[in-house]
Amino acid sequence: MTVNLSVLIDPLFRLPFLTGLTFALVLPVLGMYLRLREEWLAALAFAQVAAAGSLASSILGLPPQAGALTCACGAAALKGWIARTGNNGYALLMIAGWACAMLMLANVPIAEHLGHALFDGQLYFTGIGHLAIALLFLGATAALLPWLSRPLLLERMFPDFFRASGLPALRYHLVFDLLIAAGLALATSSVGVFAAFGLVFVPSMIAYRIGPSWRASVAIAAGSSLGAYLVAFAAALLLDQPFGPVLVITLAGLAVSGWLVLALLQRRAATNLTAAS
Amino acid sequence: MDDRCYLEVEALSAGYTHPVVGPLSFSVRLGDILGIRGPNGSGKSTLLNAIAGSARIFSGRVVKRPGLRVSHQQQGALPLNDVPLSGRELLGLTGATGESLPAWIKPCVRRRLDRLSGGQLQFLQVWACLTAPVDLILLDEPTNNVDPPGVQHMAEELTRMRSSQAAMVISHDQRFLERVCTRVIDL
Numbered sequence: 001m002t003v004n005l006s007v008l009i010d011p012l013f014r015l016p017f018l019t020g021l022t023f024a025l026v027l028p029v030l031g032m033y034l035r036l037r038e039e040w041l042a043a044l045a046f047a048q049v050a051a052a053g054s055l056a057s058s059i060l061g062l063p064p065q066a067g068a069l070t071c072a073c074g075a076a077a078l079k080g081w082i083a084r085t086g087n088n089g090y091a092l093l094m095i096a097g098w099a100c101a102m103l104m105l106a107n108v109p110i111a112e113h114l115g116h117a118l119f120d121g122q123l124y125f126t127g128i129g130h131l132a133i134a135l136l137f138l139g140a141t142a143a144l145l146p147w148l149s150r151p152l153l154l155e156r157m158f159p160d161f162f163r164a165s166g167l168p169a170l171r172y173h174l175v176f177d178l179l180i181a182a183g184l185a186l187a188t189s190s191v192g193v194f195a196a197f198g199l200v201f202v203p204s205m206i207a208y209r210i211g212p213s214w215r216a217s218v219a220i221a222a223g224s225s226l227g228a229y230l231v232a233f234a235a236a237l238l239l240d241q242p243f244g245p246v247l248v249i250t251l252a253g254l255a256v257s258g259w260l261v262l263a264l265l266q267r268r269a270a271t272n273l274t275a276a277s
Numbered sequence: 278m279d280d281r282c283y284l285e286v287e288a289l290s291a292g293y294t295h296p297v298v299g300p301l302s303f304s305v306r307l308g309d310i311l312g313i314r315g316p317n318g319s320g321k322s323t324l325l326n327a328i329a330g331s332a333r334i335f336s337g338r339v340v341k342r343p344g345l346r347v348s349h350q351q352q353g354a355l356p357l358n359d360v361p362l363s364g365r366e367l368l369g370l371t372g373a374t375g376e377s378l379p380a381w382i383k384p385c386v387r388r389r390l391d392r393l394s395g396g397q398l399q400f401l402q403v404w405a406c407l408t409a410p411v412d413l414i415l416l417d418e419p420t421n422n423v424d425p426p427g428v429q430h431m432a433e434e435l436t437r438m439r440s441s442q443a444a445m446v447i448s449h450d451q452r453f454l455e456r457v458c459t460r461v462i463d464l
Contacts, residue, residue: 163330165411212361213387
């Protein structure tokens, strides 16, 4: 296998690189709040529903991103209306989304190509439209998250705080649900189902383990995600591999390396403590 | 209900699947620190939960002054589950001030909550509710696991806040109730 380093600076890949970079920055931050609500399965559920919506749209001759966005946000609104917390609702959405997508793939030939692209990730085929939408989403998240952060954390640590004062908390959850659904719908269209899920799930898992505070943990999640993304993007291009699976393997490798380093540090600390006593 | 009356409880009977406390009637006014004592299972926590809105009211009613801001420290440890929140960030969530924190706990506020001892965590949880910018403070066994200096600081803060707030305090610590409360209800 020959490695062609010039592809890394090829202008052809600049827009895909920036689109993926935007999602690699924003999804882990949202993942921190999903994990806070113990609803990390939502990431996979919304990604699967978005994939099904995208396929349905392409069959109907509509823009795939519109279908992904409509279905994912519809699922978020339905979940918010039912007002159930936990992962049960998301598990149902996930298997229903997967089943619908598989049935469309099996029965409609036109959906097959897009289906593979959605599940493998089609980052290299994204254009200026994808980047513009990703940047718009980044802006929306940057504007909404400062308003959402304190209520979401407060509700988690002091569940009675809003209710006791007669203040409405549902609006914060509904806006966050819509934000995460929109993010996953858009990211699924660009990086694929499991890469989007991985960006939400893995960096926040690492940050929860090692972060000294919430603010620092959010930075750790975003930083580790960006690092993994850069490595995966370069590796996928240099080795001529599909981007989605390479990113997922990189994220998984990062998580396992983190566990090993932590285990070694803890073992060393325990040994030092025994020696000192 | 006049401006100085924060809360009126009228013939309240509350519980979850069935009534466990009541009927009870009382009011809480500005400057009141109402102690609640009684044996295990008498419904002390249920009473506070009913006022906070998380227990079911079977009969009677709870009337709060319009716009009343309430903080509620619930019994037991915070639901941390590895959430990487520092002590300072916890205080910031309720709008509590860290300035009046006692010197012995100040070094702890930079650490993650799940790295603190049970007593340190309990104190910060109580302090977050006690010094929050609210009108009525509900405290459920605030002195649990807390060393005497911490209990002393809680009592001082409760006494200090009486000029602008009111509180309801559940405790098995008879001396604490006698020291801080303006009156006590026995269940």
